[in-house]
Amino acid sequence: MDNHSIKVNYCSTGKVKPKSDELEFGRIFTDHMFIMDYSDSLGWHDARIIPYQPLLIDPSAMVFHYGQSVFEGLKAYHTPEGDAQLFRPKKNLERINRSNDRLCIPELDEEFALHAIKQLVGIDKDWIPKADGTSLYIRPFIISTEAYLGVAPSRHYQFIVILSPVGAYYKEGINPVKIAVENKYVRTVAGGTGEAKTGGNYAASLKAQELVANSGYAQVLWLDGVEREYIEEVGSMNVFFKINGEIVTPALNGSILKGVTRDSVIELLKHWDIPVVERKISMQELYDAHENGSLEEAFGAGTAAVISPIGQLTWNGDHIIINNAETGSVSKKLYDTLTGIQYGKQEDPFGWIEKVKAVSKVK
Incomplete structure (x- = not known):
């Protein structure tokens, strides 16, 4: 055409x-x-x-x-x-x-x-x-x-x-949210449509979201649909954890959406020489990291919020408080940099921006 x-x-x-x-x-x-x-x-x-x-x-x-x-x-x-x-x-x-x-x-x-x-x-x-x-x-x-x-x-x-x-998205500043780990419902499975952006995935997520919202949580943390053990996404966002100085995000596995913000976060972290790895991470590993003091930050990444810090995870009745429920330094730097580039207030060293020309409405 x-x-x-x-x-x-x-x-x-x-x-x-x-x-x-x-x-x-x-x-x-x-x-x-x-x-x-x-x-x-x-x-x-x-x-x-x-x-x-x-x-x-x-x-x-x-x-x-x-x-x-x-x-x-x-x-x-x-x-x-x-x-x-x-x-x-x-x-x-x-x-x-x-x-x-x-x-x-x-x-x-x-x-x-x-x-x-x-x-x-x-x-x-x-x-x-x-x-x-x-x-x-x-x-x-x-x-x-x-x-x-x-x-x-x-x-x-x-x-x-x-x-x-x-x-x-943040009318009163970027603030950490409370997230419930979902053990009953699943978003999708490998081989399904999780890595596609199709309406049915979101319809399938509504029930769990509705239930946790009634208990004061902003969203759910989705686990894998087979073993119900490995972390996948948070709400409709990709998720990242800072553990002992390294940023960990679940590896793309056929059921996780390949987010544009996710990709941008990974590129920025590598640009800053901050260690970042894509791999499987279990909820038990995250809980153990919290218990031994090595879980430093957690945040979601997506188009709407850009970066959404996580201040608390609730899993099997245990409340996992992350970074004293405060926004971490990496989360804040990522948010400031991404929004700075998006709004043209910061240099774009990656060639991410596409300019749009106004169109004269000649009828």
Whole structure:
């Protein structure tokens, strides 16, 4: 597909933009959206940017019945110079194609998809909030749209991108959270869809999250689905532990999502010559490290929060307090550096940033 073959239909009247202190996550959406269709006969075609609106979709569309869908999440940031920029979007597009492969969804042209995202963000650039910590959340997703109730890969799809201005994740500063170790429910298993970013994984996580939230916990720490022994993720984030000066994160094993922030954290730690290793780590090993005083920090890493320090883990009735329930020095340095690069306040030595040009709305 030609990298410039996107039809644009501008909205006639723009919405009223919310104030920065009124923003919630994923509740408000911008003026425009991107859509592209797929059919077996035409491939991906009819790329267009249109006013944000409901989808017209058949009740028998396969996405409703068999869950054949994938999604991504990334952000656009407003810099001190007034520019708009994205953080490592190519990694998100590489990952959506890995998810596509697992869900039997046709591959996207990653270069064209990035062009489409940049054009959409450029059109709605004035929706990027400017207050500290705020950003424009970008949600690309693909759904199966064939009207058919047979259990088979769909022959029709839509690739859609929507945008949502979001508030600061930490309104009162970065603070450690309480996490419950989940022993009953599992998120996924190796060979399943855990390494794909598909809606069913998140639906499967809701029950455990709901139960621990009622007991005052922010999230759950997921263990592996076979032995219920090895640590995998925390909520919908990758997880890291500082043990005796070394940073440990669970190795990718087929059930753990390959996070863009995870990858960025590992690159930064290596850049700083801080020892970091990807390997299996059991809950018993973590408990023993706490008992002998070598467990120094713990944190989650993901797009929404960037870095989320963990102050307490509860496992089989035992409360594991980490770093006196205070934010550790590595967690804080990672958060400050990643957000500094994302918002254009710090040098980007890795080439992670993609600039976005504003698009003049000539109707």
